[in-house]
Amino acid sequence: MARPFIQATAIALVLALVPAGTAAMAQVDTDAYRELDQFMDVFARIKATYVDKVDDKTLIKGAIDGMLAALDPHSGFEAGLDYDNLRIQTMGSYGGLGLTVTAEDGAVKVISPQEDTPGYRAGIKSGDYITHIDGKLIYGLTLDEAITQMRGAPGSKINLTIVRPGRDKPIEIALVREKIVQRPVKWEVKNGIGILNINTFSDGTGAAVKAGMMSVEKSLGHPPLGWIVDLRDNGGGLRDEAITVSDQFLNYGEIVSERGREKNDIERFYAKAGDPSRGLPTIVLVNSGSASASEIVAGALQDHHRALVMGVKSFGKGSVQTVLDLGNNTALRLTTSRYYTPSGRSVQEGGIEPDIRVPQITDPDFKTRPVFREADLRRHLINEVKADDKVLEEDTKDDPRFTATPEQLKARGVEDFQLDYALKTLARLGPIKPATRTAAK
Numbered sequence: 001m002a003r004p005f006i007q008a009t010a011i012a013l014v015l016a017l018v019p020a021g022t023a024a025m026a027q028v029d030t031d032a033y034r035e036l037d038q039f040m041d042v043f044a045r046i047k048a049t050y051v052d053k054v055d056d057k058t059l060i061k062g063a064i065d066g067m068l069a070a071l072d073p074h075s076g077f078e079a080g081l082d083y084d085n086l087r088i089q090t091m092g093s094y095g096g097l098g099l100t101v102t103a104e105d106g107a108v109k110v111i112s113p114q115e116d117t118p119g120y121r122a123g124i125k126s127g128d129y130i131t132h133i134d135g136k137l138i139y140g141l142t143l144d145e146a147i148t149q150m151r152g153a154p155g156s157k158i159n160l161t162i163v164r165p166g167r168d169k170p171i172e173i174a175l176v177r178e179k180i181v182q183r184p185v186k187w188e189v190k191n192g193i194g195i196l197n198i199n200t201f202s203d204g205t206g207a208a209v210k211a212g213m214m215s216v217e218k219s220l221g222h223p224p225l226g227w228i229v230d231l232r233d234n235g236g237g238l239r240d241e242a243i244t245v246s247d248q249f250l251n252y253g254e255i256v257s258e259r260g261r262e263k264n265d266i267e268r269f270y271a272k273a274g275d276p277s278r279g280l281p282t283i284v285l286v287n288s289g290s291a292s293a294s295e296i297v298a299g300a301l302q303d304h305h306r307a308l309v310m311g312v313k314s315f316g317k318g319s320v321q322t323v324l325d326l327g328n329n330t331a332l333r334l335t336t337s338r339y340y341t342p343s344g345r346s347v348q349e350g351g352i353e354p355d356i357r358v359p360q361i362t363d364p365d366f367k368t369r370p371v372f373r374e375a376d377l378r379r380h381l382i383n384e385v386k387a388d389d390k391v392l393e394e395d396t397k398d399d400p401r402f403t404a405t406p407e408q409l410k411a412r413g414v415e416d417f418q419l420d421y422a423l424k425t426l427a428r429l430g431p432i433k434p435a436t437r438t439a440a441k
Helices: 023-049 056-069 080-091 143-150 205-220 239-247 293-303 406-411 417-429
Strands: 076-079 093-096 099-104 107-113 129-133 157-163 171-176 178-181 185-190 193-198 227-230 254-259 266-270 282-286 308-311 319-327 330-340
Touching: 023 056, 056 076, 076 080, 080 093, 080 143, 080 330, 099 143, 129 143, 185 205, 193 205, 193 417, 205 239, 227 417, 239 254, 239 293, 254 293, 282 293, 282 417, 293 308, 308 417
Parallel strands: 193 227, 227 282, 282 308
Antiparallel strands: 076 330, 093 178, 099 107, 107 129, 129 157, 157 171, 185 193, 254 266, 254 330, 319 330
């Protein structure tokens, strides 16, 4: 568990006595103990006089949460379902049914079943409502509580009651939980172009990208015209996997650097010789949901002029969290460094600006839908090196390329305008022999 989760190496939190070698150090020690004394005073008064009895565990958990909340939005104490979700995001697997669900008016609604999982094979469909688990009504439970009940050890049995719109009677389904392995990468071929959709950076994402490339070439019988790396709505994950993915498109050069508290605390990561992408033209798609590890990949390929970044500005999370497993299904997630692209850019607050700005005009609400990025979060880290605050021309005036309505695009068979624009951009480049292209210096 103690591994880079856009996240670096494990850390130890040690409450140490400051040696009284100087007056200044002694003062620091005195101030710290004065604050701790005040904390214990508040703790004792709550225990003694609060209107309801409060157990120590609740108070300590609240104190830890408050302490971490005072730092930045990405540091936190993970327990219960949050701890499970952290492990799933890191390891890419869990025991359960393979259902993606959401809460809707107090009910649990199925968004989609993952292929070849118990939920999928049992015929559970998108739009179904789960009303009972093992005969007990779950209406009114929080989504976290319902998910916790559906997850469990592989091989354990569970019964669901499903209400399906259009059906008069509920459907009773008996299932056996399995180890659900999430697919971090999906590939497809369109117009002779390989599309690699990376939805998370969990264990094995880099290997899955390489396997996807091989599958694309096998399906075509030859290398594709180019690559599209779709990082839209990918919120990040493991730093090492972002480095491995970037390395699939680079022959050499720095991929990312991390800088800690001290000026000389710098670690750099480099590409290895070899380019599985064959130097073919590449477009990286990003949007406001592309964060952290996604921004490492986009920033590295952009700085090396190895790919065009297309879409809209990314989220802007340029910090690295270290995860320390504390035992008893709890973990500490703590921001320990900032990361920088090969040219020395920090994406913190500012994000990755696309080389070609392309809005998602197949979304009818793309102009009015609120967009949240790192800079909107409370207590976000301040970028130490501010970029010029400039507004792209396309942001301030209508671009004739982007005036079609979703209905007009749908009539032309365009369901995803950004992807369609990327495909047409690569097609305009025409076939390029791999031997004539190399990774940029």
